[in-house]
Amino acid sequence: MDAALARQIAEERFGLSVARLTELGGNEDLNYLAVTQEGARYVVKASATPRSALEAQSAALDFLTEAVATFDVPSPRLTMDGEAVVEIDGTHPFVRVISFVPGDMSVGSRRIVPGVGTALGSVSGEMVAKLASFSHPGLVEGGDWDLREAPRVVAGDPSLGSLLAASLERTARLALPVQVIHGDITEDNVVLGEDSDFAGVIDFGDLAPSWAVAELAVTLTSLLAHDGPVMAEVLDAVAAFHARRPLALDEARAIWPLVVRRALVLEAGAARVLAGDPDNAYAIARRPFERLVLARALALPYDEAELLMLDAVALLPRREAPLVRMFAGLGDTPELDLAVTSPMHDAGAWLTRPNPDDLPECVTRYGAPQLVPDAATGVVPRSIPLGMGAVLAPGKAVFAPAHALVRSAEPGAMVLALVDGGWVNILGVDPEVEAGETVPAGTVIGSTSGAVWVQLCAAPISPPRYVQPGLEDRWARICPDPSVLFGRDPAPASGPTADELSEARDAVVATVQEHYYERPPRIERGWRHHLFDDHGRGYLDMVNNVAILGHGEPRVADAVSRQLRLLNTNSRFNYAAIVEFSQALARRCPPGLDQVFLVNSGSEAVDLAIRIARAATGRSDIVAITEAYHGWTVGSDAISTSIGDNPRALDTRPSWVKLLPTPNAFRGAHRGADAGRYAPEAAEFIAALPEAPAALVCEPIFGNGGGILLPHGYLRDVYAAIRARGGLCVSDEVQVGYGRLGEHFWGFEQQEVVPDVIAVAKAMGNGHPLGAVITTRDIASRFAVEGSFFSSAGGSPVSCVVGSAVLRAMEEDGLQERARVVGLELADGLRALAARHPRLGAVHGMGLYLGVEIGGPDSPDADGAREICDALLDEGVIVQPTGDHKNVLKIKPPLTLDLPSVARFLAALDHVLTMSDARARL
Ligand SMILES: Cc1ncc(COP(=O)(O)O)c(C=O)c1O
Numbered sequence: 001m002d003a004a005l006a007r008q009i010a011e012e013r014f015g016l017s018v019a020r021l022t023e024l025g026g027n028e029d030l031n032y033l034a035v036t037q038e039g040a041r042y043v044v045k046a047s048a049t050p051r052s053a054l055e056a057q058s059a060a061l062d063f064l065t066e067a068v069a070t071f072d073v074p075s076p077r078l079t080m081d082g083e084a085v086v087e088i089d090g091t092h093p094f095v096r097v098i099s100f101v102p103g104d105m106s107v108g109s110r111r112i113v114p115g116v117g118t119a120l121g122s123v124s125g126e127m128v129a130k131l132a133s134f135s136h137p138g139l140v141e142g143g144d145w146d147l148r149e150a151p152r153v154v155a156g157d158p159s160l161g162s163l164l165a166a167s168l169e170r171t172a173r174l175a176l177p178v179q180v181i182h183g184d185i186t187e188d189n190v191v192l193g194e195d196s197d198f199a200g201v202i203d204f205g206d207l208a209p210s211w212a213v214a215e216l217a218v219t220l221t222s223l224l225a226h227d228g229p230v231m232a233e234v235l236d237a238v239a240a241f242h243a244r245r246p247l248a249l250d251e252a253r254a255i256w257p258l259v260v261r262r263a264l265v266l267e268a269g270a271a272r273v274l275a276g277d278p279d280n281a282y283a284i285a286r287r288p289f290e291r292l293v294l295a296r297a298l299a300l301p302y303d304e305a306e307l308l309m310l311d312a313v314a315l316l317p318r319r320e321a322p323l324v325r326m327f328a329g330l331g332d333t334p335e336l337d338l339a340v341t342s343p344m345h346d347a348g349a350w351l352t353r354p355n356p357d358d359l360p361e362c363v364t365r366y367g368a369p370q371l372v373p374d375a376a377t378g379v380v381p382r383s384i385p386l387g388m389g390a391v392l393a394p395g396k397a398v399f400a401p402a403h404a405l406v407r408s409a410e411p412g413a414m415v416l417a418l419v420d421g422g423w424v425n426i427l428g429v430d431p432e433v434e435a436g437e438t439v440p441a442g443t444v445i446g447s448t449s450g451a452v453w454v455q456l457c458a459a460p461i462s463p464p465r466y467v468q469p470g471l472e473d474r475w476a477r478i479c480p481d482p483s484v485l486f487g488r489d490p491a492p493a494s495g496p497t498a499d500e501l502s503e504a505r506d507a508v509v510a511t512v513q514e515h516y517y518e519r520p521p522r523i524e525r526g527w528r529h530h531l532f533d534d535h536g537r538g539y540l541d542m543v544n545n546v547a548i549l550g551h552g553e554p555r556v557a558d559a560v561s562r563q564l565r566l567l568n569t570n571s572r573f574n575y576a577a578i579v580e581f582s583q584a585l586a587r588r589c590p591p592g593l594d595q596v597f598l599v600n601s602g603s604e605a606v607d608l609a610i611r612i613a614r615a616a617t618g619r620s621d622i623v624a625i626t627e628a629y630h631g632w633t634v635g636s637d638a639i640s641t642s643i644g645d646n647p648r649a650l651d652t653r654p655s656w657v658k659l660l661p662t663p664n665a666f667r668g669a670h671r672g673a674d675a676g677r678y679a680p681e682a683a684e685f686i687a688a689l690p691e692a693p694a695a696l697v698c699e700p701i702f703g704n705g706g707g708i709l710l711p712h713g714y715l716r717d718v719y720a721a722i723r724a725r726g727g728l729c730v731s732d733e734v735q736v737g738y739g740r741l742g743e744h745f746w747g748f749e750q751q752e753v754v755p756d757v758i759a760v761a762k763a764m765g766n767g768h769p770l771g772a773v774i775t776t777r778d779i780a781s782r783f784a785v786e787g788s789f790f791s792s793a794g795g796s797p798v799s800c801v802v803g804s805a806v807l808r809a810m811e812e813d814g815l816q817e818r819a820r821v822v823g824l825e826l827a828d829g830l831r832a833l834a835a836r837h838p839r840l841g842a843v844h845g846m847g848l849y850l851g852v853e854i855g856g857p858d859s860p861d862a863d864g865a866r867e868i869c870d871a872l873l874d875e876g877v878i879v880q881p882t883g884d885h886k887n888v889l890k891i892k893p894p895l896t897l898d899l900p901s902v903a904r905f906l907a908a909l910d911h912v913l914t915m916s917d918a919r920a921r922l
Pocket of ligand 1: 600601602603604606629630631632699703732733734735736761762
């Protein structure tokens with residue numbers, strides 16, 4: 001049915017006066033949206049489904065229009081002869097017209113839409129509740145989407161067989177009622193009003209008999225395709241379903257096995273479609289989602305899922321009766337602090353779980369997030385303990401916490417069923433009672449044999465000992481706080497959440513000091529190139545160029561701590577640290593550049609470099625380059641021209657700043673081989689300046705633009721032009737210098753030039769405020785015309801020992817060479833990704849200062865870059881956009897970055913781009 005025929009049928013047979021007709025997508029049917037002269041909207045559908053099944057669908061629509069007030073369904077329109085279906089020739093012979101149900105689709109959103117779980121769960125539950133009394137002879141039994149048919153549908157794929165077997169095993173003994181269900185209450189088929197306050201269901205093509213609870217499983221499976229707090233929405237959907245159509249215990253227990261089954265059926269179905277029709281665009285677009293959904297369904301262990309489902313439908317008993325302590329004399333036993341901020345995790349110790357044999361007597365805290373070794377791997381770690389542990393002397397008496405039946409008792413492991421409700425799992429205790437015995441509260445049931453673990457649970461289902469963050473409130477009901485069993489007060493509430501903290505920050509830290517991300521995680525620890533939030537989730541840090549040695553570096557911490565105890569004063573005193581560090585810095589510089597000024601930041605260094613150049617030349621003008629950032633002080637800000645940082649930058653520069661266009665070979669006026677024209681044009685500009693300039697200040701690699709290399713020979717020619725006018729050449733190495741480029745320690749080496757003045761900071765202090773200006777003896781002495789120079793904290797003993805410790809550690813760890821090797825691997829990997837993902841453009845930079853363009857030279861895609869960075873955060877990777885167009889991913893991690901982390905980063909970026917492309921094709 002082409003558009004012309006659709007219009008003709010709509011007008012001649014269904015009596016519509018069609019003003020506009022547009023094609024809609026469709027899985028099996030051909031669909032057109034028809035808007036009438038009066039503005040009414042209809043869908044003209046041509047289907048290959050048997051007529052009897054279409055009549056059943058129409059009957060269901062009529063039935064539901066009558067029966068349901070809480071969501072809308074399309075109403076079938078009859079032909080002028082009173083028929084529901086018109087027959088035509090072709091592959092889709094049956095044409096119907098139904099009313100159009102307006103609303104928004106949540107399916108295309110990357111992060112799950114808040115409230116969508118409740119909205120879809122309600123529709124799903126209401127649908128089942130109402131369809132329970134619907135039947136029609138035209139309904140077809142045993143279709144591929146009926147989850148009862150999963151063994152047949154999945155049969156052809158042996159890789160899915162064992163997964164299906166595990167799911168079948170979980171439901172084998174469950175009694176699941178059967179009725180007519182819609183069969184596809186998913187985000188594809190439910191439209192929502194604003195704030196999810198309205199819902200309409202739009203596709204009844206899968207209406208058929210099946211298990212009632214299969215309706216819910218299908219709905220839940222569709223939610224798994226999003227990022228964000230998906231499980232919370234899934235559980236809200238379960239609760240909302242249950243509120244409309246109460247689930248029996250067996251049905252609740254079947255939910256997750258059926259979610260897995262639905263995911264397997266989707267996977268098998270897609271594989272079959274693509275085997276027969278490898279170019280099927282619809283199937284190709286859905287593929288990444290099916291894979292993701294299956295992976296997520298399988299990632300949740302069945303027991304864990306069952307506990308969550310039973311809790312969501314309030315089928316877990318809540319114990320009200322009090323409990324007594326199982327251990328005496330632990331009220332004051334020290335708590336073992338395993339939180340992210342605990343000092344016991346310092347210096348990378350968190351990478352090994354503590355061995356109880358090495359610990360003194362102690363008790364752990366229930367429910368408080370811990371830093372666990374998995375946090376470095378990119379998974380969201382199971383960091384929340386649902387029980388309490390203790391290291392106790394062996395042989396300590398253990399008492400029954402309540403009147404209980406001993407369910408199992410083996411050396412080291414016991415389970416008690418409490419008579420008034422609840423279960424206790426105990427590890428590390430040698431029982432003195434036997435399975436089957438009943439024990440009154442307070443009787444001795446055994447003695448400690450080693451490290452103890454005690455966990456309460458509301459059901460006789462083996463609970464997870466640790467869970468991922470996100471569902472703490474639910475788990476607190478399922479596995480309540482056992483502190484009372486240790487004779488201790490309940491675990492205190494945790495501190496402010498990331499959102500609360502960020503809100504408090506906005507109230508007191510002037511918001512012009514932006515923060516990364518709209519809803520930033522609360523980061524409280526770092527180790528090398530990893531950052532950790534308060535819940536123990538690890539993030540790969542691809543942005544912290546300042547922490548060149550990585551975070552939490554013990555050699556720097558030790559140097560600071562020792563020096564603070566020893567002496568911290570100003571540089572007018574005579575102490576060794578300033579000499580040692582200044583000598584070390586000068587040794588790193590070309591001959592002749594051996595006079596060091598120590599300051600506290602890059603801005604200060606650039607500002608001081610401007611003052612020195614002006615004093616040394618007796619002039620005031622500075623030549624700078626557009627799209628650069630040099631700092632926040634009055635002087636360094638004056639020569640900062642990046643409109644990405646300051647939208648007014650180009651209009652508000654003072655008259656002493658003379659701007660050269662950025663020699664951007666990728667996006668500027670001269671591109672590629674033409675980029676050689678920038679240098680002569682710049683030289684001409686400098687030669688023609690009416691006032692001879694004091695200096696040129698520029699970066700040797702275009703840092704702010706995302707690591708774009710200057711054209712070959714550019715600085716050689718421009719430095720010559722400046723010097724020809726008697727000016728000085730200042731290299732701002734704050735961002736790109738100090739080893740990060742791998743091949744070179746300083747950026748100017750890449751351009752084969754030697755500046756007169758070097759300004760450096762950032763990496764020098766590994767995050768401690770430390771900057772320097774390094775110049776020649778002659779230039780430094782000419783600065784003396786302005787009197788003496790003094791900075792209260794610049795060059796302090798503490799700053800100097802930090803500087804020396806950083807240089808020593810860089811050498812000990814071979815970090816510059818590492819930047820070269822790892823940087824090459826990373827750049828290669830990025831280029832390989834760019835070859836597969838058209839949204840990735842050029843890869844700039846060298847070593848571990850790289851930039852990846854999102855979009856082309858004339859189509860910078862800031863929204864795309866932002867979206868990629870946000871999605872990467874959900875994958876546990878921190879990257880930010882840079883450049884005037886904010887479209888370049890700047891990649892400048894600590895130089896500790898290793899090859900496994902490179903692989904993790906590339907995999908995360910690949911995943912994010914794959915999902916984003918697939919979403920765009922939906
Ligand atoms: C090239 C360059 N120069 C100077 C600065 C200013 O350094 P700071 O932030 O330490 O004041 C920066 C900061 O980003 C920079 O990138």
